Amino acid sequence: MEIFYFVVFGGLAAIVAGLELSKSNKDRINTSSAFNSFKNNYLLVYSLMMAGDWLQGPYVYYLYSTYGFGKGEIGQLFIAGFGSSMLFGTIVGSLADKQGRKRASITYCITYILSCITKHSPQYKVLMVGRVLGGIATSLLFSAFESWLVAEHNKRGFEQQWLSLTFSKAIFLGNGLVAIIAGLFGNFLVDSLALGPVAPFDAAACFLAIGMAVIISSWSENYGDPSENKDLLTQFKNAASAIASDEKIALLGAIQSLFEGSMYTFVFLWTPALSPNEEDIPHGFIFATFMLASMLGSSIASRLLAHSSPKVESYMQIVFVISSAALMLPVVTSFLVAPSGVKGGNISFSGCIQLMGFCTFEACVGIFWPSIMKMRSQYIPEEARSTIMNFFRIPLNIFVCLVLYNVDAFPMTVMFGMCSVFLFVASILQRRLMNVAEIHKSRSQEWSAAKEMTAEADPLNP
Template identity: 85%
Template sequence: MLFGTIVGSLADKQGRRRACVTYCITYILSCITKHSPQYKILMVGRVLGGIATSLLFSAFESWLVAEHNKRGFEQQWLSLTFSKAIFLGNGLVAILAGLFGNVLVDSLSLGPVAPFDAAAIFLAIGMAIILSSWTENFGDPSENKDLLTQFRGAAVAIASDEKIALLGAIQSLFEGSMYTFVFLWTPALSPNDEEIPHGFIFATFMLASMLGSSLASRLMARSSPRVESYMQIVFVISSASLMLPIITNFLVAPSKVKGGSISFAGCLQLLGFCTFEACVGIFWPSIMKMRSQYIPEEARSTIMNFFRIPLNIFVCIVLYNVNAFPITVMFGMCSIFLLVASILQRRLMAISDKPSNIHSTKSNIYQMENWTAMKERDPEAEALND
């Protein structure tokens, strides 16, 4: 939340290609720290990992959108690219990476750090591809723009355009629920220490996500329904799917027997969790599509990293209090957040047909930059502002 937001926001001014290379270097260093048993070094690795994650979720998408528009490609191709990225990257490659990591650790007995070493090799390959074949693009390359001005401009953009603010709130609510689910699904399926096949279940989740992204590709290929329309339904379905642990807790008598295989209630919950993962598969390319439409190019990476601040705060609060509440309360909270996301999505749908505020947003950003520059030239400007 702290370091990643700052470094990720530099991509607009310093260059998105350079930020993607920085991601590769930062995560390679993070992987190397896993070889140390010292807490301080491992904590440095987590700081590096936090920086890399912010770059991963902003710089690559910003580079792609800018490059796509610069080359004059059809806007529809962008939707297909996002869908394929989720289907192949977040789905198929995730499954293959999990299997490959399992082979390194179990079959070849190379130890638990071996997958991180393998990741570092693939990151180095990716960095070589970026350096050899990508061109550089920027958000706003003006030289007189410091980081604080960038953040102010992003804040002005979010405050002045309701669509951007709604998009940020929707993203934070859904991703916050998603990351909470990541920590809760294991204890939910094995409340009595049942023997559950974690690897197989994870692969099933990834398969469901792939199916969701494939469905999203078909939906975005059509002119109707629009992304803003069908995402309302997706949020309602995802909310209902996370209500299953609460419903099964009331309808199915909990087992008191320790160990054994997954229970009947666990099977019902697993079905709901797979449905939620399918919604996740639909969410990613759809939110990317909406971000490409509503977020101004000049501050794309900065605004996207702004969105991640409330998300990270939310996840930190949840993890800190994860043992303070029953697991059903946590799932109920996530379900409510997803319902709120559906309501906000409905509002976004209602105002999306109105003329875009993107020009006024750019104007407000430029006004903020000009005012900052004027203060530097004229000390009395601050008094004038008061």
């Protein structure tokens, strides 16, 4: 393997270590022992859940191919996963608000374990059922756990700023360190122990079962709106009404869909982008490098969120612009760097430039997750949190399904260019969100001041 890969990985590791070790008291948030115990419990559960997810990711396509399925059939299986997340996942996720977020988290574990079990069958129909279950589980993973955390955090009376600490640590561990370890562990099971491509799915099921045991034994239940007279349709109507009546929520949903849609498209495209002529690239090592870049982003986010300035609505505009520029690199290099016609070999000069850009994008992903979580905790109403968060995933899943269905219809430069434009639009919407939030805050302050003056002027006021 070329020294270039080790230089990039080592450089990122040094920067992450430097950032973590150089944190001063100004970069840290003083908390209570009760909060630390609560935070550590959630981080343990979240890390186990993400270990179960990350172990599967690198081997899904490979497992299907070993069963003899072609690119078209595998594409249909992937589309089924995103489609079920959009349809069934939205319904199941919404039930979390009414039936309880703890129950929804346990349902996630059971559903994903069943999905892992189906991977033992080479039958296409069984694998399709597994993809449907996986899609439902994905919706629960990205809504139920965060909804439980926010509600429980507020119920226990912890300070609002402490929530951002949990978010940033969760992304640093779950989407960074755990992802790297899971990738290496999966590689050890498949290659070193020669247990076959289904082994990571069995390991994932074990981690999920451990996490479920922790949830059952240590989590309390909380709800969004537990009133008996609200059925599922009423919940959907209330969620849609909240999105339509509050521009901040609508903007937040659009921003999330644009960024995550671009992110999932990048996941499909980075391999052919770095090896257009079937260059020999270390996929597992590059994946670990991307996760390290994500850890760098979450470390930066933890510093930003620990301070009141700059506000999350402000710095995220810059993050979206940088991510837009990073995904424009494949388009730029296609014009400025002469393509190599040699098949195989090592990564090209163009590929090296793109890899640096992709690491930059992954760092932006690391900043995005805790920051969007922070904004969701501020703007999404508690009584319909899971429902609204799953509403946000509907346009995302439609977009990803369309990309998967037409992945061979457009050149990669067009796909990357489209993602770059989407991210730039997200930066514009982010600026609008900041302005709307400031106007809303200013009006609230004026209303409160006017109310106080009226009360003081009232002679009957005690």
